Amino acid sequence: MSLLKLKANPNPSDNARKTQRIDLGYGSEVVYVPRFVAYNDAWKFFNYLDNHIPWTRPTLRVFGRSCLQHRDTCYVASAGLPDLIYSGYQPHAYSWDDFPPLKDILDTVHKMLPGSRFNSLLLNRYKGGDDYVGWHADDEKLYGSTPEIASVSFGCEREFLLKKKGHKSSQERSDEKPPLKRFKKSSHVDQHCFTLKHGSMLVMRGYTQRDWLHSVPKRAKAETTRINLTFRRVL
Template sequence: MSLMNLKLKANPNPNPNDNAKKTQIVDLGNGSSVVYVPKFLAYDASWEFFNYLDNHIPWTRPTIRVFGRSCLQPRDTCYVATAGLPDLIYSGYQPHAYSWDDFPRLNDILDAVHKMLPGSMFNSLLLNRYKGGNDYVGWHSDDEKLYGPTPEIASVSFGCERDFFLKKKSQKSSQERSDEKPPLKRFKKSSQDDQHHFALKHGSLLVMKGNTQRDWQHSVPKRAKAETTRINLTFRRVMQD
């Protein structure tokens, strides 16, 4: 049975009261929004994908520059992109761009994302692997110019559930950017309009739309209880000249 068939197979024991099945749409205001689908991919198919990604992707943990200093990025990474796109560079690091043909099963996940998001045309993918609770990504926005002014970013998660936080940019933070700055504080669940929290589940999809990268920052902080591996795929569209 193919991975896509696994994804499309119905749950034999559906529970209509399971809130995790419900798509959440959060209007962040001012043209920004987030869509969260907790059960985007079926459980078994998600583990098939996880095992493939964990064992077949050429993961690397690069040295980056943060505030003028060199340090090891606190997670593994890999980059896949359509040929001919502008290079991705962040924190002084330019990852090698692998081809989609190098890892054919990535196309199965991309097809599922495109089916969920009609009209989207993603042509690049940044993969990250968090090997435990000490791996993280600090407060940042994916606001590189190569993604255009209002990028749509689709994030698919496999493995260990991890917290994902959004906070509205202050005037100062909107003028600064640091992908690897450690989280300044740990937000609790709040109904305030300037912060949001999602527990990114195995097989889930989270989409950031509109002005989210312009007006908001996001992070996946350290978590002592996160003892197993999480793999995250962020699909993006690189604008061509």
């Protein structure tokens, strides 16, 4: 198979103009780039991932019970890193050389985020609205105390929710949908909602994993597949 080449949005000023920076307060920040990868290139990459990644749907241990993870996954990491283990599951670590297009998108992420040095990648595939990830923080010790996590999305748009740790949303108190705040700069509210578009990138920085939880909830109207890449640095 010929090497799939991708490039970031060809107009850098467009990325800069559309980028949303949200100050969560107390050293936490989220950056959202809605047009990180050019539209047609993003679909080429989606098709490659959907058809060539060795997806698996593992069994996890949650609160002492075994359950099937509600999304497909795959893990890629540089050689010599500590093993990734979550909820009793240790994924096989594939090499970057196993999937050359992933190295290309990693280079594109590094160009967009000068100074970042990602060396691992967790891929997730949501095959419809019943696939989701519940509230959690990526606060494993192997990422350090202030990890930078870059999340690139392809395919179906899905909502990405953030809430401050210890904050109980109105959705948890009642059946009503919570009044989430959308893209409020320098707003220290306790909840935020992003609609992650095809070809977009969202970056969490600073103490976001220490102080905040995030999730991709079920959505009945999300009938098609979303593929998400989360780039991280293992220390």
